[in-house]
Amino acid sequence: MRPTILSIFVFAIIIVISLAILLIKDEWSIVCFILTGVFMGCFVLDGLGCRKSNEFSVRWRLPNTLYIGSTDYLELEVRVPSNWPVRQIETSVDFNEKLEAIDDFYFNIDPSSSNLLKIDLTPKRRGQAGIETIWLRWSGRLGLASWTEKLEINQQIPIIPNIRAVAKDALKFSSRDALFGIKPQWQLGDGSEFDALREYVPGFDSRAIDWKSSARHHKLICKEFQTERNHQIILAFDTGHLMIEPVKGLSKMDHAINAGLLLSYLSLKNGDKVGVMGFNSKVEQYLPPVSSVHNFQKIQQVCAGIEYSTEEANYTLAMTELLSRLNRRSLIILITDFVDTVTADLMIDNMARLSKKHLIVFVSLKDKNLYKYANKEIAALDDLSGAVLAQDFILERDVVIERLARLGIQCVDTTIENLRVEILNKYIHIKLREMI
Secondary structure, three states: OOOOHHHHHHHHHHHHHHOOOHHHHHHHHHHHHHHHHHHHHHHHHHHHHOOOOOOOEEEEEOOOOOOOOOEEEEEEEEEEOOOOOEEEEEEEEEOOEEEOOOOOEEEOOOOOOOEEEEEEOEEOEEEEEEEEEEEEEEOOOOOEEEEEEEEEEEEEEEEEHHHHHHHHHHHHHHHHHHOOOOOOOOOOOOOOOOEEEOOOOEEEEEHHHHHHHHHHHOEEEEEEEEOOOOOEEEEEOOHHHHOOOOOOEEHHHHHHHHHHHHHHHHHHHHHOOOEEEEOOOOEEEEEEEOOOHHHHHHHHHHOOOOOOOOOOOOOHHHHHHHHHOOOOEEEEEEOOOOOHHHHHHHHHHHHHHHHHOOEEEEEEOOOHHHHOOOOOOOOOOHHHHHHHHHHHHHHHHHHHHHHHHHHOOOEEEOOOOHHHHHHHHHHHHHHHOOOO
């Protein structure tokens, strides 16, 4: 049992009144003792009236996993005696820096119900969210005495990339071949992988006629092809300092990982193999290409372990590592960001060597604020200089994209909002064109 702020304030007033009485007339000192006694009696009665009994119980439930960019809840159930005088409890939760801060708040108590409370848990960064302690504090009807209940939690909750969005978008492509059309179908005649022989009918491509088979059967026989599968796809994430910039509550890297997870799920479902690499000044994570949707959890775990870094991205080391690890032509999707041509020169040189053996999709993230500033209405000299600088950055960015395109690299320069759609469209385009 502890005194409240109101209790301390009232006691301070009693002391001031007592001092004033003693200064005016010493014979009235008995009044000081009476005031103090009344206050102490009220304090004790108020505290005893709201003390915790055997019927008071608290239960909690924590989610098993938190997803970056999504809010889950800590459920708190408080049961109190039916004659309990308290109608409001102050609540506070202690946790580490991985979660967004929550201000102390009050919730109303109904003795006739279980009083279920949901506390928001919103992750800011991937890692382990530590829920340490839950504090409950309440005071009596007079507000003089308070009680505190301390609940030791000490649990770690993993914060992983948001696969809920992946599952939602993946429903649109649930069939095995839905990436290539609304209806499930084999891509006969459009691929390079032999499927079957069938008799020629008008309208078939004459270049597909198998003359040896036609001679044996004494009629025209055509070859049918289907889209080749089992390609290798590598998702290469730049985890350097440019990718930790927050956009819409998440870092660029987290947006990139969420888009990469969607693409990896659909690629696995389509029969391709998917690998993951995360790099900054060195290669931090690498998962060799795996097949089957059952291995999607491995990709998710590797992406969850990609750490935030303030170091510069070393493209030389990353691209050399890929060249040494990949033993067949692969589709490499590099998601990164750059500022100007000076910082991009080394990146272009290394990607030029890699593109001789593999197909590269270069994905860069536009800064919408930069384009807004470049097109801002000029009202002062500072606006003019700022717009000129912004235009220079945009032109340098266009120069880098153009140089990469000349090397045969597929470029996707997009915003965070369109990232997932643009990457998926580029993947479908490459598959249909048999570019791998």
